[in-house]
Amino acid sequence: MAESTRLLGSAARKTDYPFCPRPEVALAGRSNVGKSSLINCLAGRHQLARISGTPGKTRNIFFYLIRNEIVLVDLPGYGFARVSKGERNRWGIMIEEYLQESENLQGIIQVLDIRHKPSAQDQEMFNWLRAAEIPFLLVATKADKIKKGKWNKHVQDIKQELDPGLEKEQLVVFSAQSATGREKVWSFLKSLKG
Ligand SMILES: Nc1nc2c(ncn2[C@@H]2O[C@H](COP(=O)(O)OP(=O)(O)O)[C@@H](O)[C@H]2O)c(=O)[nH]1
Numbered sequence: 001m002a003e004s005t006r007l008l009g010s011a012a013r014k015t016d017y018p019f020c021p022r023p024e025v026a027l028a029g030r031s032n033v034g035k036s037s038l039i040n041c042l043a044g045r046h047q048l049a050r051i052s053g054t055p056g057k058t059r060n061i062f063f064y065l066i067r068n069e070i071v072l073v074d075l076p077g078y079g080f081a082r083v084s085k086g087e088r089n090r091w092g093i094m095i096e097e098y099l100q101e102s103e104n105l106q107g108i109i110q111v112l113d114i115r116h117k118p119s120a121q122d123q124e125m126f127n128w129l130r131a132a133e134i135p136f137l138l139v140a141t142k143a144d145k146i147k148k149g150k151w152n153k154h155v156q157d158i159k160q161e162l163d164p165g166l167e168k169e170q171l172v173v174f175s176a177q178s179a180t181g182r183e184k185v186w187s188f189l190k191s192l193k194g
């Protein structure tokens, strides 16, 4: 029997997407923000998604089946300054095609660094997913890097930039290192099924 948590495949274009037997949830965020670490933390597997030491290389879209429940779709990270214009276009086409054409996209997790205000590209992504009217969750990761007493201030700053009217449960404080917030992200994933 195939493993219930595994890489289903990777692709750049729709014709190459693997068959996904479960609802798909895409992860969007800046390069190096912690998307792959989040996937590994949710999966309870350290080396499922590759953690990048060197950010910015435009990669394919990776599809991971998690516990036979959900498919997490690791989109290539945006906002890496040193890529060429051609690379950036390739990135845009890849992500847009996935977001518009995927057969079974049920939700999006936008990953932000809790320490930083959302960048212009974070805001663009957020506006896009708002307009798409798809269930979404904001995850403010790397929470272990700041004191717990400061979490709320950083969360408020992020909300202020994106949308002050965001509901509390739409933004989860997370750490892949300590697994803070893991259950809340799972609750979101489970709310999408079926
Ligand atoms: N301290 C800490 N480091 C993290 C966390 N999440 C990711 N990182 C580190 O941030 C870097 C980029 O992580 P990665 O998951 O590859 O980011 P991605 O490019 O968005 O997939 C790696 O060095 C990770 O170890 C976290 O929650 N806490």
Ligand SMILES: [Mg+2]
Pocket (backbone or CB within 6 Å): 035, 036, 037, 050, 051, 052, 074
């Ligand atoms: Mg990654």
